[in-house]
Amino acid sequence: MDQWWALMIGNSRLHWAAFTGNILQTVHHTAHGTCPSAVKQLRYVASVVPQQTAWVQGHFPTAQTITLAEIPLENLYPQLGIDRALAVLGAGQQYGFPCLVIDGGTALTFSAVNGDRQWLGGAILPGLNLQFTSLSQHTAALPKVHLPTQLPLRWANDPAGAIASGITYTVLAGVKDFIRAWQAEFPQGQIFSTGGDGAWLAQQLPTLNYDPGLIFHGFTALGGNC
Structure with a gap:
């Protein structure tokens, strides 16, 4: 081939x-x-x-x-990012619907589709690395900090440690809250992480199934539609 x-x-x-x-x-x-x-x-x-x-x-x-018109999901809204649509399509096609995809990219996004392949909605916030970068760029004295490979001390005694603690624990608390809400409505629904920080999120939250190729599974899921 x-x-x-x-x-x-x-x-x-x-x-x-x-x-x-x-x-x-x-x-x-x-x-x-x-x-x-x-x-x-x-x-x-x-x-x-x-x-x-x-x-x-x-x-x-x-x-x-590829545009949203080619994505075989219902209820997509015109301003939806094509990356989010492809990722949730790929997750559902590869592993089954319903599914929730948490994409740890430049933006941290949540994208949900039900068992009838209907888009339910989602959320967007600044990604982990964007949060670290913005603090150093928009303050006078705070240092540039990178995402730590392991969870930092929660109660830090230096600026770098405090930034690492504040961003990581707050983001993880928010992700956990979205996961709880999803599981309450779709107890059998699967949850995936993808994107540049997807592996880190899955390392901290074993509930997540990490697959870096969800968007590309979305391309193959298009099949004869394109």
């Missing part, structure tokens, strides 16, 4: 995936405006950054741009 590629243009990076048939083979992440040398046939592109869409179309004019 011939190899083909799909591209998800994110807010911070480009996410490239190679497929043989409908089998995901490899994933590559590059900076905006750059392309892995192995990409020869780009079949699909989806984007949340219009300027990068134009760049990709200039380099791969035959690639099909």
Whole structure:
């Protein structure tokens, strides 16, 4: 079978995936405006950054741009990010509906679909790394802190430790609250994490099933719709 590629243009990076048939083979992440040398046939592109869409179309004019109209889910609203729609479609197609997807990217998003493939809604807040960056950029004295690999001390005695504690424990408390609300309504519904911080979230919250390829499962789920 011939190899083909799909591209998800994110807010911070480009996410490239190679497929043989409908089998995901490899994933590559590059900076905006750059392309892995192995990409020869780009079949699909989806984007949340219009300027990068134009760049990709200039380099791969035959690639099909995926919009919400191609997503086989009901009740999608026009401003919904295509990345969220693809991720929750991919989760449901791969593992079953209903499902909740928590995407730890530049933005931390929650996306929910019921057993009838109907979009229920979700939520958006600044992602973990965006929160760390914003404190150092918009204050005079606070340091730049990176997401710790392990949970920090809750009660910190230095600015860096206090930032790490405040952001991580507050975000995790919020994620847990969304999980409890989901489980109360859909006790058999599955919950997934994905995105750059998805593995970290799953490490802290064993309820989450981590799959970094949910968006790309969404591309394969389109099947004959495109």
